[in-house]
Amino acid sequence: MKVGVLALQGAFREHRWMLERCGVEAVEIRKPQELDDVAGLIIPGGESTTIGKLMIEWGLMDKIKERAANGLAIYGTCAGMILLAKDIIGSDQPRLGLMDTVVRRNAFGRQRESFEADLNVPEFGGKPVRAVFIRAPYIESVGPAVQVLATVNDKIVIARQGKFLATAFHPELTDDDRIHQYFIKMIQE
Numbered sequence: 001m002k003v004g005v006l007a008l009q010g011a012f013r014e015h016r017w018m019l020e021r022c023g024v025e026a027v028e029i030r031k032p033q034e035l036d037d038v039a040g041l042i043i044p045g046g047e048s049t050t051i052g053k054l055m056i057e058w059g060l061m062d063k064i065k066e067r068a069a070n071g072l073a074i075y076g077t078c079a080g081m082i083l084l085a086k087d088i089i090g091s092d093q094p095r096l097g098l099m100d101t102v103v104r105r106n107a108f109g110r111q112r113e114s115f116e117a118d119l120n121v122p123e124f125g126g127k128p129v130r131a132v133f134i135r136a137p138y139i140e141s142v143g144p145a146v147q148v149l150a151t152v153n154d155k156i157v158i159a160r161q162g163k164f165l166a167t168a169f170h171p172e173l174t175d176d177d178r179i180h181q182y183f184i185k186m187i188q189e
């Protein structure tokens with residue numbers, strides 16, 4: 001199984017390493033045709049406005065939407081979560097808009113540019129997930145098709161809608177590969 005990592009900007013290398021560690025082949029995606037033979041796609045953290053602009057310039061926006069409509073599984077971390085959202089509060093920036101979510105950017109406030117938290121994720125069982133938040137968004141509200149998997153102070157930080165998964169934080173920066181394993185299982189379902 002091949003999984004793509006959108007490699008336009010941001011923390012894509014770490015996702016590649018994490019996927020390889022989980023035993024799947026990871027490929028960096030920069031051109032639309034590179035999406036043809038992947039079973040899943042990760043959209044990394046970075047700057048969502050930049051990634052969105054580059055996605056349009058490089059012909060990837062429409063191609064990803066087309067593949068998503070045909071069952072491509074997509075996992076967005078941080079900026080990737082913003083790009084998956086239907087609604088971005090106060091912004092008309094380019095987005096995929098595939099998840100019925102309303103996100104707020106840089107939502108944890110200036111004084112908390114970055115922080116770590118232990119998340120209780122019932123879906124994973126076992127020990128809490130150590131989550132690294134960097135100028136992180138959160139999901140303010142979700143539609144009925146969206147399953148909330150974890151919150152921090154009542155703010156939604158992991159959500160799933162069918163084949164789409166979003167986290168507000170960066171699991172690729174920790175040693176815990178359970179979120180990537182979960183995504184790989186989603187692809188196989």
Ligand SMILES: NC(=O)CC[C@H](N)C(=O)O
Binds near residue numbers: 079134
């Ligand atoms: N770590 C990140 O991906 C930060 C996201 C960034 N603040 C944005 O709005 O796009």
